[in-house]
Each structure stands twice: as C-alpha cells, then as structure tokens.
Amino acid sequence: MHKRTALTRGVLLAMASMLAACGGGSGGDDDGNGGTNPSPVAELKVLSNRADLVSGGDALIEVVAPAGTDPATLKIDVNGADVTNAFELRPDGRYYGLVTGLTEGRNLLRAASPTGKGAELEITNHPIGGPVISGAQITPWTCDTTVTAPTANNPDLGDPLDAQCNIAAPVYRYQYRTLTGGFAPYDVANPPAADAIAKTTTDQGHTVPYIVRIERGVINRGKYDLAYLADPSDPTAAWQPWNVPASWNQKLFWKFGSGCDYRRVQGNPGNVMDYVALSRGFMVASSEMTQYGTHCNDVTSAETVIMMKEHIIEKYGPIRYTMADGSSGGAHQQHLHASNYPGLLQGILPAAGWQDTWTAGREFADCGLLKRYHDSQAGTSLDMTNMQRALVAGHRWNQVCEGPANTNMASRVPFYIDPAVGCGDPDDQWSRSNPTGSRCTLQDFNIAVFGPRDATGYAKSPLDNVGIQYGFNALNSGAISAEQFVAMNEQVGGYDIDGQWQPSRMQADPGAAEIAHGSGRIPYGQNLGNVAIIADVEFNITEEHYDFRTWVIRNRILAVHDDYDNHVIWRHKSRVPDFAARRFDAMNDWLMRTEADATDRPLREKLIANKPDIATDSCYRSDSEQWSTDPAYCNTGATPNMDSTVVAGLFEPGVDEWPVFRDTRVASGESLASDIMKCQLKPLNRGDYQANFTNSQWSRLSAVFPGGVCDYSKPGVGQVAPDPWQTFSDGPGGKPLGPAPTSHAAA
Template identity: 65%
Template sequence: MNTIPIALGCTLVAAVLAGCGGSGGSSGDGSPPAVPLEISVLGNRADLISGGQALVEVKIPDSASVRAEQIRMVLNGKDVTDAFALRENGRYMGLVEGLVEGGNTLVARAGDATAHLVIKNHPIGGPVFSGPQVGYWECTTKVASPTPDNPDLGEPLDEQCNIAEPVYRYRYRTLDGTFAVYDPSNPPPPEQIARTTTDEGNTVPYIVRIERGVINRGKYDIAYLANPEDPTKGWTPYARPASWNGKLHWKFGSGCEFGRRQGNPGNVLDHVALSRGFMVASSEMTQYGTHCNDVTSAETVMMLKEHITENYGEIRFTTADGSSGGAHQQHLHASNYPGLLQGILPSDGWQDTWTTAREFADCGLLKRFYDARKDAGEPFTIMQKAHVNGHVYEQVCEGPANTNMASRTPFYMDPSVGGAGCGTHWNVWSEGNLAGIRCTLQDFNIAVFGPRDHTGYAKTPLDNVGILYGLRALNEGKISPEQFVALNEQIGGYDINGRWQPTRMKADPGAAEIAHRSGRVAHGKYLGEVAIIQSIFFNVVEEHYDFRGYVIRNRILREHGDHANHVIWRYKQTPPNYTERLFDTLNEWLTRVEADRSDKPLREKIIANKPALAVDACWRADVSQWSTDPVYCNTSAEPTSTSSIAGEGDNAVYRPGVDEWPVFRDTRVAAGEGLASDVMKCQLKPLSRADFAVEFTPEQWTRLEAVFPEGVCDYSKPGIGQEAPEPWQSFMDGPGGKPLGPAPVSAPGEGAA
C-alpha cells in the first residue's frame, strides 16, 4: 500500500523481458538470456516526479548470479552509481539527484544486462498534472515578525514562491497534556517531557519536529515525532527510526475560496495521530478556505508524498480527515486519484464541489422567489418551503442560521465577490474592469473547464434547464398546482456573472461533460476502494446537513451493488473519546488490509478486514452508548425523513425527537433526482401529465409548457455526459482532462540517446 496502484502495466521482473517487448528463453545466438533488471521509482509514478530528485530501487531476480555491487547506474550519460548502495533493508536503492525538467533516462548495467527507465521531472513549483496555474500569485515567505507558528522562510527565489531550503521548528508534549515550544539550544529537562508509545510499541520522547517549506506554490507543514537520537536531525529514506511508524495522516481544510495570496497550512499538531507515530502533513493548497481547486489539491498531496518518500522513507499508507471543504477533497481525491489516500474520515460531509454548487445556486434562486412571494402577500409557509427545498425547514437555504447557502451564493458565482484575498484584491473584476481577476469557482478552475469564448471567462457547468422545482412536494400534496407553476415560472437562473435572469441557466457547451468526464463529480467506482468512516453530526438546520454523506453511500452502492466499505457514524452530541475512536478504527482497518497478502482484489480486502467497530452506528447521548441498530440510527442508503412536528398551521415545523434521526434531502432530489444526486445537466423529455399526481387547469398547463419548451428532466437516464471518469487525469494538454494511462516501467536496453 506504499505505492500508487494506478494501471502500472508490466511491472513484474519476469515481464520486463517477456511481456514488455523482450523475450524469454535463450538469446538469438543460443547464449543464456541476459539477467533481467527492474528499475522502479518509489513514492510516485516515474512520469510525475518533481523537484529534480527521485528515490529509485533496482531489483535483481533471486536466481541471478549478479551482485548489487556489480550494478552501474547512469543518468543522462553521467555515472551516478555513488548514489546507490545495498541498504540495511536489503534493497539496492539510491536517491537520484540532478534531474532536468522533462525526460531523463536512467540506465542500470550489470555485465551484459541493461535496463532503462525514463523519468519525467517537473518543477517543484508545479504544475505536474493540474494544467496552467492561475495568476496573480502573491508570495508571503518573508515574515517580518516571525512567531513559533509562522516562521520566516526567507525571500522567495522566484514567482512560484520557492525558497532556498525548508525551516524547522519544534514542540514537545508537556506532562499536563499540552504542546509547548521546544528550543533545541535550551531544551527542558527530560523529566518534563512526556513520552509516547507508537502503534508499533516503541516508546520515545514526545518531541515533535515540524518541517515547513514550499511545494506547488503553497506552504506546507510536515510534523513527526523527532528522531530519538537527535531531535534536530531527520533520517535517510532507507531506515526509519523508532519514532515513525511509516504512516501518513493528511489534514484537509474547510471552506471554498479563491485566494491569490500565499497562506499557511492547516494545524499539523494532531495529538492523536502524532502520539501513535504517524507523520502529519498539510499544505495551504489543501486548505479549501484559501484554495478551492481539488485538482491542484490532489497534485500537492502527490508532490508532498513524493517529497516525504525521498527524504524520510516509503509511506505504508495514507489516512486523512477534514470537514466541509476538507470532505470535498477527500471524496474527490479518493474518486479520481486511486492510491493517493487509502482511508478517509470526512465530516460535515459535502460530497464534492460541483454537485453542491448546484444547490448554492438553487438556494439563491429560491430565496429570491420566496421573498418576492412574501412581498406580494402570497408567502409559502415554512413547511411548504421545507418540502420544496428538501430540507427540514427554510433556514437551511435562507437563514437566519449562522451558515446558510443563499447568503453564500454570490461567493461562488459573482466574479466581484469572494474572500481570502480575491474579492478584496486591487485588480478584482468589475463591470468597469473586465480584465480583472474573477472570483468565481469556475474561473479558479479554468485549467479544468477552459474559456467559454473570447472574453476569457471560464465555462460553467451549472444548469437548471428542465428542473421541476418542488416536484415531490407537489405530488405529495404539500404545495398547490398554482404554487408549483408560479415557482417554476419565476425562479429563473444566473448569468455568467452571477446576475439573476428570468430564463433558466444553461451550462456552457461541453462544461457538464467535462465535470463528469474529468471527475469533478465524485464517482462511486474508486470511492468503493478506500476505507471510509463518514462522521455525521446530526445537523438539520444549516448547509452541512446529514444527507450529503448518504449521497456518497448511494454513489458507491450504484457502482458496486453494496456500500460495505462505507461506514456511517451519527451523533447528536460528541461522544467521549470520539476522535480517538475514529482514528484508531481506521488505523486498525488499514493495518489489517496491509497485512492481507491474499490475491483478493483491493475492495474485497477492505471489506474482509473491517474491524468490529467499523459498522454503522449512532451515539445515544441519552443513555451514553452506541447503537448499531440500522433502523433506529436510520443508516440505510434510502433513509427516512420521518420526524415529529412542532407548532400548527403556518407555524408548523419539523422538530425531531430524541429518538428520531431523520435524513432530509437536497433541492435536486426534491425535484425528482435520485439519491446519488450527481446530475450536472439532465437529459430532457417532453412535459407529460403522467408525471404529476395532480390536475392542472388548461391555463396552468399552458404556462408550464411555456416554462419548459425543451422538455423536463428525465432522471431515468444518466445526465448529459455522465460517465465514469478515467483515473489520474492530466490537464497539461489543455482543459477537459486526459487520462495519464499506464505508469512508465523499465525496459531492457539503454533506451534512446
């Protein structure tokens, strides 16, 4: 589990000659065949290397008479054998440095046997596969007034904010269970430093070393239990110390903003992970609150994992956590970049960025409609809004909750609005400054979607053509035919600049197809091949409501026929030791999968090795215990929305009781879409009375026909362009995405000059 298992092609030693262009048996002149050698890059694909170095292993068959000391290594015609040795772990390995940007040929020679591997190197500032980087980008590496949490990295060396070398800072765990600054030049007495025992049973001083550097234009932090021999030193990638268990935990950040100013990583002082021996990493580029681009986020994780492998050693497996925007990233990375993460702990669980973006647009439109109806003296009641929206009641869309979608609609759609240094930038777009930076989700992801026309504005996949808003509410008798007709007549849409228009919004040509084909809509295929514990706080009052985790469950179910790798834990009050329970269960799960040496496919291993705690459950705070009753906890893939009601008439509102765990829906499911909720642009069918459980007057039907001249959504069919995305796509050749295909492998001979 320490490499990226993505269509590796011919990787077996025997296949180097046989299946990849060589031949078995004797050579053409009757002499014995040359000894097959295999060159492998560790920690990444050979065509995705960055930063000018790569950790390499050369394998010799056990039956061969060639010895490691006979192997000569040549990089681009230069002997680099001195970088290699038979290491303490029994493997012939070396850190190859001096890679030029572009293709590099590494050759292994041992007598008559030769093998070569082409290594493609990319800049440490990126990009590697994410496509052209957005400008403008402001570096903040030079810190005028450094603090223990914000060290000075020095002046940037270039426009990508690269620095001369990483800097290190230190913390230690006190005896009263807090982190304090550790000064290597004046350390506290050893008896004042706590000790911790890793999950491998090694007891070491609880001193944390934190590396901060810059990769892919973003500041990163890597925290780990310091080398017991010397806290100020790292180690080689060939023999890790007792303090590191070889595992990595990633901290993904929440939000969704489009900053153009370098920020700081998330907090890597994760006691639960560190105390067990995990390395903990985060980057500004994986903090959605400053950088809402999941492709660049995945690229950064890949680049930093390579950096860790080259400087500290191979990673056994990678786990992750993160709420809200951190959940977006976990789901999307697991879906699109198999092998990048082996286990995830999403919470406040948005399923992905774009299918939730649909609902932000819907909520802005619905609020506008409801406000106009109220002003006209024809308001919808709280319960009518709840049924139209799919939510528990109107505040999920409209407020007055602290977080509600309509209030944030402009942040994702209006090019002149946005936080994190975008909307406040001196050169932000406006109608008087059309060439300024555009603060929209699609414009921050223009490398994915491409420009729509000569304006240079990015294409948008947002679309509400054919959406029958309030369909389920109508057919269940919750709203009247006239309310339904008026709603769909007047809801309208947004133009490319986030301005309301009376007509529905249409996705730009090809944009919805790109959203699906490139993987911007999290797909269930590879989500079914990671261990997932979805942490769901019982939240029915704001945008992070429960249903989003069930969307992921339904996407996995549709692709695999079950959702056995997907565990849901629900709670209304935080259970005791909850963080430890989550982390330890996932750690046990993946450690058991790692130890499974059977020939089972990965997904079968994940399902077969689930720990006892890795089952759906809900925490009953009233009796202080966990329940695993799926009916009581309401954890099926099609959960009920049954709830008690408080109040009467226009003041009635759903108010779940202590033993009720209803799961409400989103605006698109309330409009007839399935529970996977993943259609960016629907296929259309003619408007038909057969789809309605009510009768319309002739005048109402004529009005509906005028609203839907092209037809209405046909959810019996996939959406436009909705197909399973190929994994590991690159945008270096332009928008839309192109699968990388099989990873490069070594081949006999010395290759082209």
C-alpha cells in the same frame, strides 16, 4: 537489526501494492514470497512516485540486477552523468538510492551490467513549484514566505527565490508534550529536562519521548508543514529513507482544510499538531494548497498531495498507507481524491460531509433563486409557509436555503458565482468597468479544468437548471398547490455567467457538464468503493452542512457496487467522549488488517473482509451515553426516512428521531445519488403528477419547459464513469495518464 530490516522490506512492498498509482510500480513481478523475480536485464523502478510525475529534481530509485549479477557491478547514469555512487545494498536487501540533479522535462536513466544486459527508464521531472498535473497555474500569485515577526507556529522562511515562492531550504521548529497534557515549544539551544517531557507509545509498541519535529517548506507554490515524532537518538536530526527510526511508524495522516476560497496569495498550512495521530507514531501533513479556505481547486490539492508524498518518501522513507481527515471543504477533497486518484488515500474520515464541490454548488444556486422567488411573493396568495418552503427545497426548514443564518446557502451564492466578489480583492479584480481583471468565481479559479467559454477568457460553467421542476416532490405529496408549483417554476429563473439573476433558466456552457463528469469533478462510486470510509455525521438539519450529503456518497457507491460495505456512518447529536481517538483508531485498525491480508482477492474484498467490528453504522445516544448499531433506530440505510415530529408547523425531531432530509435536486425528482449536472429531457406528461392542472396551468407549464423536463431515468448529459489519474497538462478537459512508465531493455 533483523526486525528493522523485515519491517522496512514489508513497508516497501506495501507501498508498491497500495500506492502503485502514485508511487513506484515501474515494473517488476511479485514472486509471491515478498520478493521480486529478477528479469534477464536490469530493471529500474521509481519508488517515490510514478516515473512521469516526479518533481523537484530527485527520485528514490531501485535497481533490480539481472539474475546472477551483483548489483554493485552495474553502472548507472542519468542523461549520461554517472550516478552509481547513489546506490547501495540497503538493510532490507534491496539496491536503491536517491538520484538527484534531474533536469526539468525528460530524463533518461540507464543501468548497464558487465554482460551488456542493461535497462533504461524515462523519468519526467517537473518543477518543485508545479504544475505536474493541474495545468496552467492561477495568476497573479503573491508569495508570503517572509515573516517579519516570526512565532513558534509561524516561522520566517526567508525571501522567495522566484515567482513560484520557492525558498532556499525548509525550516524546522520543535514542540514537546508536557506532563500536564499540552504542547510547548522545545528550545533546541536549551531543551527541557528529559523527565519534564511526556512519553508516548506508538502503534508499533515503541515508547519514545513525545518531541515533535516540524518541517515547513514550500511545494507547489504553497507552504506546507510536516510533523512527526523526532528521532529519539537526536531530536533535531532528520534521517535517510532506508534508516527510519522507531519513532515513525511509516504511516501518513493528511489534514484537509475547510472552506472554499479563491485567494491568489500564500497562506499558512492547517494545524498539524494532531495529538492522536502523532502519539500513535504517524507523520502529519498539511499544505496551504489543501486548505479549501485559501485554495478551492481540488486538482491542485491532489497534485500537492502527490508531490508532498514524493518528498516524504525521498526524504524520510516509504509510506505504508495514508489516512486523512477534514470537515466541510476537507470532506470535498477527500471524496474527490479517493474517486479520481485511487491509491493516493487508503482511509478517509470526512466530517460535515460535503460530497463534492460542484453538485453542492448547484444547490447554492438553487437556494439563491428560491429565496429570490419566495421574497417576491411575500404577502401574496402564492406566498408559501415555512414548511412548504422547506419541502420545496427538501430541507428541515426554510432557513437552510434562505437564512438568515450565515451558513445558509442563498446568502453565499454571490461569493461563488459573482466575479466581482471574493478572492482576496486583488488590485486587478474583475468588474464591469474592468472586464479583463481577475474573475473571482469557482469556475474561473478552476479554468485549467473547464477552459474558457469564448474570446472573453471567462471560464466555462457547468451550472444548469434547465428542466428542473422545483417543488416536484412537494407537489406530488400535496404540500403545495398546482398554482404554487407552476408560478414558482415560471418565475424562479437562473443566473448568467456574471452571477446576475435572469428570467430564463441557466444553461451549462457547451462541454462544461461533460467536463465536470468526464474529468471526475463529480465523484463516482467505483473508486469510492475501494477506500475505507468512516464518516463523522453530527446531527445537522439546520444549515448547509446538513446530514444528507453523506448519504449522497453512500448512494453513489451503492449504484456501482450494489452495496456500501466500505462506507461507515457514525451519527451523534452531542459531544462524544474521545470521539477523535475512537474514529482514528478504528480506521488505523481497519487499514492494518487490510495491509496484513496476503490473499490475492481484490482490494475492495480485502477492505470488507477485514473491517473491524467497531466500523459499523452507529449512532450515539446521549440519553444513555451508548452507541447503538440498530440501523432502523439510527436511520442509516441507503434510503433514510425523513420521519420527524412537527411542532408549530416545522419539523422538530425528538431525542429518538434521526431524520435525514434531502437537497433541492432530490426534492425536484433526482435520485439520492444527486449526481447530475445537466439532465436529459423528456416531454411533459400529466401522468407524472398527482396534482390536477387546469388547461391554463398546463399551457403555462409547457411554456416554462419548451424542451421538456428532466428525465431522471437516464444519465445526465455527459455523465460517464471518469477515467482515474487524469492530467490537465495538455489543456482543459483532462486526459488519463495511462499506465505508469516502466523500464525496458537497452544495449
């Protein structure tokens, strides 16, 4: 009992320190010895979330009694209703309980002592169907909770109770690990023999039957799954947050999903049957709303994680720390959440490492424009070779932009910016004959962030290519001629708000670039430098998930912190044995070491000081089946080279070559941070070019750029360090939540 109590107390303190931004932190002073200094009056603390972000009508709350006062003598009420019976002195020595029945909106929690020294705390409760911080929800929205042919992995949740798709109660299903190394359904009514069930030993040293209990419910209009090792004493039972079984190590692993889609109908969560995480004792979580392939809105994704973590804490117990993984669209979300909601995630494992959604979106548009231009020049004197096209875009070869591979960017441009394409084809989808229908673009799916551009109700777009000199680096290296450069920039054009090509450059809607930066849609290095990152970088130089995107994040961290010591890159060209376990265990070890650091140094210093030896930039040599940590060989520095053998006019890296190519904006002169949505301009200057222009060419170039060209010595338009923890509840643009509410003295 003593060991269990000590662990629980440590867990609560870890939650208060590491997750103060998203759970707890409502007052209290650490006494330096693992306790809290009692105040002269009672103190009220929401442990499961910020007091102003509570959802679902309940909250886990601690009451700290005044010095010398027995907490059991306190009278506690919410909005005048007595809730004293919800509180008890728990095994960890703290007085807390789950308060239910909160009304939507403002609630007043009060604690009164016999001496009259009381306290009160305002709690703001939001609907379990949302929103909390994301602003107005996307409509129409179709519920899909009823499953006519349920399966072991797709249970029926029953008919929805309302338009938010809420259900009567979560449902549970069970899996167990077989002795042959697979998962199989666990029949509650007819369970397998105990000796047919594998066992696992958690990272806390507890050996338990490998039985997994999976909860499926609906939060924030999306289906979610929670998987965890069942209580060994009763595999079909839940538990209380102050009585956690040894099977759960009180750590969370979030599975973010790939893609970028704008569906307006419920889908299923991602797969939570993660063998590595579950076997170590982690709880594994996923939601449809954090699957970019069904819901490409990073604010709603973050909101869902906030709401789900509150649910977990209130139902299962405090969370020590949260790790996450996810590739492609899952990488977008990890970077965005780590940057914008510090404390939500402590360690991230991005793969196919997109830096974010919007700066990548610029390149999709660029590639569509470049492909159109190149196609128009086929067979003319201005037609470029594949190598020239590759260098104009910054890539290994032209097909990264142009195709025909289905993961080239040009072919997918309409999906992101044409309102008549995608989003599940709702009955009222926008078309020119139905201009009031649902618009299926990235910005329209995020209209709560960007707001409408005008009376049409179409969302503002931050896409902009005014001043962009396509092929700038290729020109200065001598790869293309002055005439090729001038003609391309004359004719490349842009896209209008309906995703249709236009001869003029595209301009961000007024205020849209400012919102993109100020609201945090472009991840910033400050908070990215305060989370542990181990990036899975599969050597990819042939399609849209190419390697360079990971170096964009590295350079954003470097720009703020002057180092990137919290950012680890693991490169590989072939399958690595036990790679998932290696990366997971390295991150878990890193966070455990940081959690145990009792010094008063800042979090970033703790992360760097406690980084395990294995967490270092590396590349896997398939020839020797060994990891190399030589940064020169692995090409892992902040400014990696593009050195590669050239065969038949194309880059063809050899086995010992690890080039890192660039994106279209860096190839046009932007820094490796690649983080500007709309550039500031400067006058054309012949001294910026290594090429000689004729007077006619210079005159034509001046006509292309009447306002000037991008000045990359200056920040972008509206490019500022975003405030963390923003809400869009009061409308587009976002505003900081500010400090979490705390309790104060009351008569």
